[in-house]
Amino acid sequence: xxxxxxxxxxxxxxxxxxxxxxxxxxxxxxxxxxxxxxxxxxxxxxxxxxxxxxxxxxxxxxxxxxxxxxxxxxxxxxxxxxxxxxxxxxxxxxxxxxxxxxxxxxxxxxxxxxxxxxxxxxxxxxxxxxxxxxxxxxxxxxxxxxxxxxxxxxxxxxxxxxxxxxxxxxxxxxxxxxxxxxxxxxxxxxxxxxxxxxxxxxxxxxxxxxxxxxxxxxxxxxxxxxxxxxxxxxxxxxxxxxxxxxxxxxxxxxxxxx
Numbered sequence: 001x002x003x004x005x006x007x008x009x010x011x012x013x014x015x016x017x018x019x020x021x022x023x024x025x026x027x028x029x030x031x032x033x034x035x036x037x038x039x040x041x042x043x044x045x046x047x048x049x050x051x052x053x054x055x056x057x058x059x060x061x062x063x064x065x066x067x068x069x070x071x072x073x074x075x076x077x078x079x080x081x082x083x084x085x086x087x088x089x090x091x092x093x094x095x096x097x098x099x100x101x102x103x104x105x106x107x108x109x110x111x112x113x114x115x116x117x118x119x120x121x122x123x124x125x126x127x128x129x130x131x132x133x134x135x136x137x138x139x140x141x142x143x144x145x146x147x148x149x150x151x152x153x154x155x156x157x158x159x160x161x162x163x164x165x166x167x168x169x170x171x172x173x174x175x176x177x178x179x180x181x182x183x184x185x186x187x188x189x190x191x192x193x194x195x196x197x198x199x200x201x202x203x204x205x206x207x208x209x210x211x212x213x214x215x216x217x218x219x220x221x222x223x224x225x226x227x228x229x230x231x232x233x234x235x236x237x238x239x240x241x242x243x244x245x246x247x248x249x250x251x252x253x254x255x256x257x258x
Contacts, residue, residue: 028135038132041079052090052146055151058158060154064101067096075094091145097129101128102161103160105120106182121186150173150174154177156237156240170191174195175195176197177243180210181208183216188225192224199216201231202235204235210231
């Protein structure tokens with residue numbers, strides 16, 4: 001019996017390794033010569049003559065670096081799930097922000113309790129976020145991506161980057177899922193009616209206060225947006241676990257197009 005269990009375990013691990021290898025490591029170099037590492041997943045039976053949806057996933061601050069690996073810590077299993085790959089064939093991109101930068105234009109004061117986040121989109125966009133957006137645009141230009149089905153989601157710092165990317169490119173994305181993030185609310189009216197949002201946050205988040213999502217949702221609703229808000233009771237900063245476990249996460253996302 002132990003031998004059978006060991007064989008099954010090895011088979012399972014083998015499938016996991018095979019699944020993980022379906023992401024390809026690449027690098028996007030911008031006009032300034034700066035290189036953004038990313039991993040990309042193509043649909044099963046990928047056909048370059050077909051235009052596919054694209055999902056851009058932005059990681060949190062803890063996954064920054066240059067190993068082109070740490071950013072794969074959260075969310076990849078959703079897109080590697082065989083059933084999801086069959087139902088929702090898409091190109092999925094996980095870029096990695098360097099340690100000395102940040103997806104979003106925000107000042108962070110950790111001496112304050114709770115931590116103070118001040119978003120300011122009047123600042124020049126950080127090059128990693130611009131490069132991530134440009135990477136998606138390059139796929140549209142090369143005619144492998146469907147420009148009417150571009151999606152963006154992100155957690156924590158990535159949730160903040162999600163909202164800034166939408167704010168700076170209000171006509172680009174078909175839907176957005178920010179998780180435990182925040183936004184510069186001065187720009188909400190610019191994009192509120194242009195795409196739907198599913199905002200997620202834990203109500204006892206000790207890292208990024210839940211008020212940032214509550215205020216964002218309130219501003220979006222006031223501006224007439226199609227917004228869904230899920231607040232997880234008793235959940236701290238890891239609300240991405242709850243979000244990625246939502247059974248209708250991808251069906252919601254892919255139900256929208258420009």
